[in-house]
Amino acid sequence: MILPLHLTISEQLRDRILSGGYRSGDRLPSEHQLMAEFAVSRITARRAISNLTQQGLVTVKRGKGVFVATQQKVTYSLSNPMVFLEADLDRQGVKVGIQTLVFEAVAVPSEVAAILKCSIVYLQKKILLFNGIPGCVDVTYILPKLGAAYESELRQHMTFTTLERHGIEIDKIDATISCTQADYETSAQLEVTLGHPLIVYRHTAYNQDNCAIVHGESISRGDRFCYSAQIVR
Amino acid sequence: MILPLHLTISEQLRDRILSGGYRSGDRLPSEHQLMAEFAVSRITARRAISNLTQQGLVTVKRGKGVFVATQQKVTYSLSNPMVFLEADLDRQGVKVGIQTLVFEAVAVPSEVAAILKCSIVYLQKKILLFNGIPGCVDVTYILPKLGAAYESELRQHMTFTTLERHGIEIDKIDATISCTQADYETSAQLEVTLGHPLIVYRHTAYNQDNCAIVHGESISRGDRFCYSAQIVR
DNA sequence: AAATTAAACTTGTTATAACAAGTTGAGCGA
DNA sequence: TCGCTCAACTTGTTATAACAAGTTTAATTT
Numbered sequence: 387m388i389l390p391l392h393l394t395i396s397e398q399l400r401d402r403i404l405s406g407g408y409r410s411g412d413r414l415p416s417e418h419q420l421m422a423e424f425a426v427s428r429i430t431a432r433r434a435i436s437n438l439t440q441q442g443l444v445t446v447k448r449g450k451g452v453f454v455a456t457q458q459k460v461t462y463s464l465s466n467p468m469v470f471l472e473a474d475l476d477r478q479g480v481k482v483g484i485q486t487l488v489f490e491a492v493a494v495p496s497e498v499a500a501i502l503k504c505s506i507v508y509l510q511k512k513i514l515l516f517n518g519i520p521g522c523v524d525v526t527y528i529l530p531k532l533g534a535a536y537e538s539e540l541r542q543h544m545t546f547t548t549l550e551r552h553g554i555e556i557d558k559i560d561a562t563i564s565c566t567q568a569d570y571e572t573s574a575q576l577e578v579t580l581g582h583p584l585i586v587y588r589h590t591a592y593n594q595d596n597c598a599i600v601h602g603e604s605i606s607r608g609d610r611f612c613y614s615a616q617i618v619r
Numbered sequence: 620m621i622l623p624l625h626l627t628i629s630e631q632l633r634d635r636i637l638s639g640g641y642r643s644g645d646r647l648p649s650e651h652q653l654m655a656e657f658a659v660s661r662i663t664a665r666r667a668i669s670n671l672t673q674q675g676l677v678t679v680k681r682g683k684g685v686f687v688a689t690q691q692k693v694t695y696s697l698s699n700p701m702v703f704l705e706a707d708l709d710r711q712g713v714k715v716g717i718q719t720l721v722f723e724a725v726a727v728p729s730e731v732a733a734i735l736k737c738s739i740v741y742l743q744k745k746i747l748l749f750n751g752i753p754g755c756v757d758v759t760y761i762l763p764k765l766g767a768a769y770e771s772e773l774r775q776h777m778t779f780t781t782l783e784r785h786g787i788e789i790d791k792i793d794a795t796i797s798c799t800q801a802d803y804e805t806s807a808q809l810e811v812t813l814g815h816p817l818i819v820y821r822h823t824a825y826n827q828d829n830c831a832i833v834h835g836e837s838i839s840r841g842d843r844f845c846y847s848a849q850i851v852r
Numbered sequence: 853a854a855a856t857t858a859a860a861c862t863t864g865t866t867a868t869a870a871c872a873a874g875t876t877g878a879g880c881g882a
Numbered sequence: 883t884c885g886c887t888c889a890a891c892t893t894g895t896t897a898t899a900a901c902a903a904g905t906t907t908a909a910t911t912t
Contacts, residue, residue, distance in 0.1 A: 441801070442800045447906085448864065449863060561850060564844075570849055585796075617792045663865080679894095
């Protein structure tokens with residue numbers, strides 16, 4: 387089985403990373419050094435680096451070099467109050483900041499109409515900062531009564547933290563978790579490369595009357611976050 | 620804000636795809652046609668295509684062309700019997716096939732030792748085929764007593780289907796869901812490109828005595844599968 | 853000594869070129 | 883008609899080349 391040059395090189399570099407030859411945060415050889423070491427053209431050396439980037443093993447910084455990526459994920463726990471809270475992340479040593487991009491009443495989009503039985507809803511788009519670094523883009527639709535009542539608080543805190551604080555109890559959440567790849571807009575917001583893996587948490591929250599009150603989608607950096615759940619019979 | 624050529628081209632093609640100009644399964648212009656249409660070199664045209672590939676919008680087939688990817692994901696439901704079963708997928712029109720690569724007793728690996736209180740465990744590696752197409756790589760560690768007793772059945776059916784059929788009830792599952800990118804080996808097994816997004820379901824199952832009996836990791840194609848759960852207070 | 857400048861790095865973009873290899877269909881021959 | 887071959891497509895790999903644009907360091911100037 388013969389492999390293309392770029393793959394044999396990237397596999398070799400991969401071995402060095404996984405075996406500990408290059409450690410987390412270390413700089414890899416520069417393109418020129420790789421060209422010399424493996425006697426290949428720059429295009430091939432760059433392709434090898436690109437292969438590693440795509441596997442999430444390294445990150446590239448223009449003008450500086452190629453560095454071994456550090457893994458270690460922050461966990462969103464779904465079981466606690468059914469959604470993650472600031473306090474939950476604080477325990478993992480993470481301070482959450484919220485940067486609200488949009489908060490406005492809008493006509494309910496067609497995808498959401500079947501879920502939230504309303505013609506007008508509040509739409510909030512926000513970026514979550516974790517220790518100051520953007521890690522999640524969140525789009526939430528919320529019933530107009532709630533959105534209007536708690537706007538100032540919703541702008542600065544997590545949706546469910548705010549609702550719980552005002553005695554609005556969530557009884558059930560329908561959730562799906564999937565993954566996707568960053569498009570240009572999202573890649574700019576999360577400061578990642580195009581195609582960066584993202585983990586998507588799409589949820590609908592219901593109150594005690596089984597009435598949907600919140601529907602949203604949280605898109606987080608896949609290299610930094612994961613979801614945990616405890617499922618009991 | 621000026622963008623590199625390859626990005627302006629890929630964004631333009633992206634618009635055509637999302638707006639329905641090119642529909643699911645359609646062939647995009649060939650590299651030569653893109654070179655002519657946008658008056659760029661082949662390397663730039665290829666980079667534009669690569670941008671779309673990384674966003675999961677198109678798939679490339681050598682010798683044939685570039686085609687708009689079809690989305691539509693199969694859902695693993697976590698709430699039913701806490702793990703997905705063949706019957707569950709059958710309802711979605713998917714026939715599951717199992718191709719066992721490894722089934723053997725091994726010394727318990729260090730990562731698993733803290734979970735399964737055993738020195739020897741059965742290790743099963745399998746590829747799950749969905750309507751004949753590989754979609755998931757699964758690595759499962761199972762208590763030796765269970766592995767030995769049900770080997771022939773475990774080789775051909777889902778782990779939990781087999782256990783349930785023999786009256787072994789799962790009381791609790793600790794699960795985490797994360798995403799990652801295909802390395803070379805996985806990309807070959809799942810027939811995807813290097814770096815393809817993957818969704819990882821890592822779980823530990825406990826019986827009525829709160830004793831861990833199964834620990835495993837399912838790595839599925841992120842473009843084809845998602846997980847759903849219903850979380851109730 | 854401090855500030856500025858320039859040189860020497862780094863990665864990013866883009867062009868031209870050639871050959872390899874998978875796919876398809878037209879045309880030829882049996 | 884059937885089957886084969888070959889030409890004309892397609893994408894994949896690799897080299898050479900040039901310039902752009904961040905980053906760092908050393909030299910120069912103030």
